[in-house]
Amino acid sequence: MKKLAYIIPGMALLAATVLTSCRKDFEEINTHPISTPVALPEQLLPTALANTVTYNMLRNRNFNNELMQVTIDMNDGDGRVFRYDFNRNWSDYLYTNLFIQLTNFKDVYKQAIDPLTYDKTYVGISLISQAWIYSILTDTYGDIPFKESNLGRDSGITEPKFDTQKDVYFGCFTMLEEANRLLNGAANLKVPAADPVYAGNAANWRKFGNSLYLRMLMRIAEKPEVKDTVVKKIAEIAQTKTSTYPIIGAVTESAILRWTGVVPYVNPYNTVREQDFRSPAIASFFIDNLVAWSDPRINISLGSDGINRWGIAPSSEGFKGVPSGYEPGQGYVKKSYFYSNTSKKSMQTEELGGMILNAAEVRLILAEAFVRGYITNSNAQTYYNAGAQFAIQQWLPTWTVTDFQAYMANIDQEWDETLDLEGKLEKIHLQKYYALFMCDMQQWFEYRRTGHPVLPKGGGLQNGGVMPARMTYPIMIQSTNPTNYKIAIANQGPDEISTQVWWQKK
Incomplete structure (x- = not known):
């Protein structure tokens, strides 16, 4: 899937190289003096x-x-x-399309984190949105690419390793903690129309992020190996640190x-x-x-x-x-x-x-x-x-x-x-x-x-x-990422609808 996801950007780069070699002043002549050649967060979000x-x-x-x-x-x-x-x-529809949208949300993050265009509200919204998508993917399929996902364009990783569901969850928790910190007192988006959920209201995004955090914590709270840590965090959000974690x-x-x-x-x-x-x-x-x-x-x-x-x-x-x-x-x-x-x-x-x-x-x-x-x-x-x-x-x-x-x-x-x-x-x-x-x-x-x-x-x-x-995992994963697919099912269990994901297993 990652290979397919980055075919078009790669072709665009090749075309740009050919055109530049044909006419070296092409870029200067055809660059709009005001607009940016890179999609902005308010366009992507x-x-x-x-x-x-x-x-x-x-x-x-x-x-x-x-x-x-x-x-x-x-x-x-x-x-x-x-x-x-x-x-x-x-299986293919949700897996492929949600990973493609992760690329868009990661692009929002990259543009917003750039020192020249830094906007912590967009950074926080991007982190929450990524955690939201990863949570749906892992709850649907189990172990999924996380740390190496969506890196084909920037790092050349077209066959990402699968992370355990436990690691995906705790990786999302890190994202949500950071989003909560960033959105504390953050300004609303300058372009409210860029946000069809909250019209750019940073405080509401913060509440959504912490509520998503609470949803995910509850889903794994009865896993013995993480229960103490997870229950403590649930109590912080819901009881002891409510001003720190508004919901x-x-x-x-x-x-x-x-x-x-x-x-x-x-x-x-x-x-x-x-x-x-x-x-x-x-x-x-x-x-x-x-x-x-x-x-x-x-x-x-x-x-x-x-x-x-x-x-x-x-x-x-x-x-x-x-x-x-x-x-x-x-x-x-x-x-x-x-x-x-x-x-x-x-x-x-x-x-x-x-x-x-x-x-x-x-x-x-x-x-x-x-x-x-x-x-x-x-x-x-x-x-x-x-x-x-x-x-x-x-x-x-x-x-x-x-x-x-x-x-x-x-x-x-x-x-x-x-x-x-x-x-x-x-x-x-x-x-x-x-x-x-x-x-x-x-x-x-x-x-x-x-x-x-x-x-x-x-x-x-x-x-x-x-x-x-x-x-089950999409059939195409077996051919586009066979090594990591085999490792994933060896760790998780057979690639069948009856195989329980980590938080289901007793």
């Missing part, structure tokens, strides 16, 4: 952010949602993701790339044909809970133009789903589905579709940290209630605390301190499941880490009925 969110959203729709019983791409053929059965060709604390601070509908910020689901977008059925697990709770996110009266906020079409029987993992030949009929953009409200045009990390997730992380004994400030119920409330207010900003209290009183989801640890985790992660709706593959990652929420298992599941633990 918005494209890199939009592209990264685009790739995450497309994999959220057709991979995460199928595994995590949000949708079912109903078909009795082989290779159906909702049956834990998918081919190796699924997302309000819905308005959520990290979301908003698809305004103005080019280039057009929802990438618009690239999906309308008939294909509404083709998958809604899964029973996803919709049945919302129906049981009379959830406002599917309340038609609260949506725009008479369509519920999440753009889900009711059937003639109301909101009905299809059981996930069913055996081929059972003859289920699709009922509810996601509207296409020909309707008045659709996820194809949804502004909030670019979900990266939201306030509800942060509160629910804190709830889990409390019940596991990592922190002792406040209480689990306060964090849990705030998480559940923020998850709804993210989509319905006018929904009040009074609305939430009435909602919780009418459903069987109020906090219960008498539950054991697993019972409490089930409550937290059922709410987190809905809070992570549209958020890349975080539902899948969290389920693999905790086993919550408990998902029903149909008789048609493959892979021994066990949730896939990873994507």
Whole structure:
């Protein structure tokens, strides 16, 4: 992949050399007296952010949602993701495209760190963005190139070594520590339009970086070999050094790339044909809970133009789903589905579709940290209630605390301190499941880490009925980086979807 990634820059250099030899004053004549021949951070950042969110959203729709019983791409053929059965060709898309975006974010860093153009806000944003991408890559594949990744152009490393997932995580922690330091009191970006997430607000980027830090720490907190160190850092961020590590604390601070509908910020689901977008059925697990709770996110009266906020079409029987993992030949009929953009409200045009990390997730992380004994400030119920409330207010900003209290009183989801640890985790992660709706593959990652929420298992599941633990490496890696590929699978385990990544292994 790295070889492919740098073919074009290499060809450009060769062309420039040939042209210069033909006419030695070409560069002087054709250099604009004001503009720079090097892409500036404000030119690179918005494209890199939009592209990264685009790739995450497309994999959220057709991979995460199928595994995590949000949708079912109903078909009795082989290779159906909702049956834990998918081919190796699924792997290339995310791996290749996210590593390409890492090059863009690293270029932002190089331009911003240059003494002549130094801008610590861009440096901090770049470090956070890199850690964000590396975290998704390693949680998807396991061991990945990290220290030597994206160095083909500058250092000639076209066959990078794979780092262990542990080293990737702690390398990301170093990035996030540095970003937190740099963004402490940093100025906002001079070009707000360069930042489609926070409009250049440095303080909000700092909160996002520390919230990402907290997410990643929680993911590895139960690994015995690192637990003491990790739990100590969780307590610093969440309890003892909160002023040093500010985190997302309000819905308005959520990290979301908003698809305004103005080019280039057009929802990438618009690239999906309308008939294909509404083709998958809604899964029973996803919709049945919302129906049981009379959830406002599917309340038609609260949506725009008479369509519920999440753009889900009711059937003639109301909101009905299809059981996930069913055996081929059972003859289920699709009922509810996601509207296409020909309707008045659709996820194809949804502004909030670019979900990266939201306030509800942060509160629910804190709830889990409390019940596991990592922190002792406040209480689990306060964090849990705030998480559940923020998850709804993210989509319905006018929904009040009074609305939430009435909602919780009418459903069987109020906090219960008498539950054991697993019972409490089930409550937290059922709410987190809905809070992570549209958020890349975080539902899948969290389920693999905790086993919550408990998902029903149909008789048609493959892979021994066990949730896939990873994507396999792209097939091209075996030919473009064979030596390091072999070392990686020797260290991690067979290149199969059943091989657990480091933080899953007991």
